[in-house]
Amino acid sequence: MATIIEDYCSPVRSSITNDGHPPLEASGLKLQENLTLIEQSLERMEKKVLYHHL
DSSP: OHHHHHHHHHHHHHHHTSTTOOTTSHHHHHHHHHHHHHHHHHHHHHHHHHHHTO
16 A cells, blocks of 8 residues: 555655646646546545455
């Protein structure tokens, strides 16, 4: 589990430091898109883990 979390840390870190522009500029919108994709991936992973514990 720690390895999986570490694998997500790098994309999150790089998304947050994406050019340092305000949220409504192009890079801020890209940040929102990147974080949404990461969130969706984590939700899918959580569902798989819960399914395997049934």
